[in-house]
Amino acid sequence: MFEIYQDFEEIVSEKPLLIGLFEKQEKIEINEKINKEVEELIKDGIIKTGLGEVNKLPTFSKIKNKIVYIIGLGKKEEYTINKFKQAVKNINYKLGSELVILLDTFKGALGIKEVAFNLIMTSHYFNYKYDEFLSKKIDNDLLLKICTKEDIKEEIEEALNIAVAIDNTRDLVNRPYNYLSAIGLAEYASELVSSLDSDRVKIAIYNKKEIEELKMNAFLGVNKGSTCEPRLIYIKYQGLEEWKNPVALVGKGIMYDTGGYSIKTSMNTMKDDMAGAATVLGVMESLVKNKVKANVMVIICATDNRINGEALLPDDILTAMNGKTIEIVSTDAEGRLTLADAVCFAQKEGSKEIIDIATLTGACVVALGEYTTGLFGNDQNKVTEFLKAADETEESTWQLPITEHIREQVRSSKVADFTNSTGRPMGASGAAAFIEGFIEEKTKWLHLDIAGTAYHTSPSYKEFYGATGVMVHTIYRYLK
Numbered sequence: 037m038f039e040i041y042q043d044f045e046e047i048v049s050e051k052p053l054l055i056g057l058f059e060k061q062e063k064i065e066i067n068e069k070i071n072k073e074v075e076e077l078i079k080d081g082i083i084k085t086g087l088g089e090v091n092k093l094p095t096f097s098k099i100k101n102k103i104v105y106i107i108g109l110g111k112k113e114e115y116t117i118n119k120f121k122q123a124v125k126n127i128n129y130k131l132g133s134e135l136v137i138l139l140d141t142f143k144g145a146l147g148i149k150e151v152a153f154n155l156i157m158t159s160h161y162f163n164y165k166y167d168e169f170l171s172k173k174i175d176n177d178l179l180l181k182i183c184t185k186e187d188i189k190e191e192i193e194e195a196l197n198i199a200v201a202i203d204n205t206r207d208l209v210n211r212p213y214n215y216l217s218a219i220g221l222a223e224y225a226s227e228l229v230s231s232l233d234s235d236r237v238k239i240a241i242y243n244k245k246e247i248e249e250l251k252m253n254a255f256l257g258v259n260k261g262s263t264c265e266p267r268l269i270y271i272k273y274q275g276l277e278e279w280k281n282p283v284a285l286v287g288k289g290i291m292y293d294t295g296g297y298s299i300k301t302s303m304n305t306m307k308d309d310m311a312g313a314a315t316v317l318g319v320m321e322s323l324v325k326n327k328v329k330a331n332v333m334v335i336i337c338a339t340d341n342r343i344n345g346e347a348l349l350p351d352d353i354l355t356a357m358n359g360k361t362i363e364i365v366s367t368d369a370e371g372r373l374t375l376a377d378a379v380c381f382a383q384k385e386g387s388k389e390i391i392d393i394a395t396l397t398g399a400c401v402v403a404l405g406e407y408t409t410g411l412f413g414n415d416q417n418k419v420t421e422f423l424k425a426a427d428e429t430e431e432s433t434w435q436l437p438i439t440e441h442i443r444e445q446v447r448s449s450k451v452a453d454f455t456n457s458t459g460r461p462m463g464a465s466g467a468a469a470f471i472e473g474f475i476e477e478k479t480k481w482l483h484l485d486i487a488g489t490a491y492h493t494s495p496s497y498k499e500f501y502g503a504t505g506v507m508v509h510t511i512y513r514y515l516k
């Protein structure tokens with residue numbers, strides 16, 4: 037949690053005080069009762085100023101706070117928002133459950149509003165925990181008392197809304213299948229919408245029969261072998277005066293990916309195959325809470341692909357909502373089947389701009405690893421705009437191609453209009469080209485492959501094990 041104060045002297049607190057210190061900085065301004073002593077220590081080279089270095093100093097009752105933590109900020113000339121975030125990563129419950137931070141000392145040449153925003157985002161992100169099913173809960177609660185004379189209220193509020201939405205996205209992805217099926221996700225979405233308590237948001241949930249009436253047979257094909265009914269989740273958020281030019285956010289909602297009859301030999305972590313769905317719900321929550329002026333539809337085809345005697349088989353042919361036929365080469369290429377129908381639905385509902393987000397291909401993980409999201413699109417201006425947003429949020433994103441050759445390959449079936457797999461070559465691009473095949477001529481479309489970035493089993497940067505909530509912030513920023 038966070039609280040804002042004008043002046044740290046107004047907080048009668050014994051809790052640790054946090055300040056930032058640049059390399060070669062000689063002066064500090066905590067309080068005249070202690071400044072000199074600390075400056076002596078700096079002069080003697082006792083305090084380390086390398087980026088993120090944490091120095092712990094007792095104050096021997098010279099000031100109320102019993103401890104001062106000095107956080108190294110590195111070279112002042114090289115200081116950026118990214119450097120600030122790296123320093124902030126080390127501010128956590130290990131320093132104390134309640135901390136008083138003098139934000140201005142972390143500013144350097146950066147804007148205080150930007151610093152405040154990123155303080156919230158980063159410290160919230162790195163203090164996330166998932167302990168829903170642990171008997172012994174993780175106690176890492178942290179109250180940060182932020183001190184600055186400048187007005188940062190709006191930034192803090194905006195950041196907090198996004199940070200909480202990202203927590204919710206991470207919780208959904210971390211929740212195992214036996215606690216979150218397609219029906220469960222639809223219930224969550226309904227509860228989320230009513231909790232937002234805004235007449236600008238409307239939700240409709242379609243059951244199996246209603247999905248059949250919509251002729252979403254590619255989506256239904258994936259669900260055929262499951263004992264759990266599918267759900268189509270459709271939310272509209274009207275942030276503008278008029279309902280026009282809605283951007284459709286389509287999230288892959290495979291609640292569990294077994295591979296189907298093309299069964300996965302190792303399917304661990306495939307509870308995360310609904311990360312795209314969780315992401316678009318997180319984006320919607322952030323937009324509504326921050327009253328962003330944008331019109332958005334959220335569309336999720338939620339199902340798992342467990343198998344029984346009814347299940348989809350390789351060689352089967354499915355007919356998508358738009359009448360196009362698809363030869364099933366691998367039942368494990370299921371995400372694109374549900375996404376094909378989802379983008380058809382979005383266009384039928386009047387969207388001319390679609391962003392889909394999906395844990396779509398292992399090939400994207402091979403190409404870009406676990407810290408870079410793959411981006412595809414049919415409109416280079418939109419791609420460029422999106423890359424700019426990703427640059428600002430520092431969520432690494434890289435554009436990958438769809439070429440004519442790849443387009444031909446997804447249309448190379450002898451028996452149907454499309455094939456659902458191009459095999460090992462062009463994995464990520466082939467999947468993208470397949471979805472593109474269901475995008476109408478005048479529709480602008482972006483596709484994000486988060487197979488590598490949505491879930492980290494061996495975190496490299498001290499982020500909590502599992503779901504990352506990647507792209508919630510970037511899509512929010514892009515739409516804003």
Ligand code: BES
Pocket residue numbers: 293295309366368369370371395396397398399401456457458459463487488
């Ligand atoms: N959900 C997987 C992709 C995935 C892989 C997500 C690793 C997260 C981590 C997707 O449905 C899948 O199985 N893709 C296949 C496609 C292939 C059969 C054409 C893949 O990538 O192997």
Ligand code: MN
Pocket residue numbers: 293295367368369370371
């Ligand atoms: Mn699959």
Ligand code: ZN
Pocket residue numbers: 290293309368370371395396
């Ligand atoms: Zn999948």
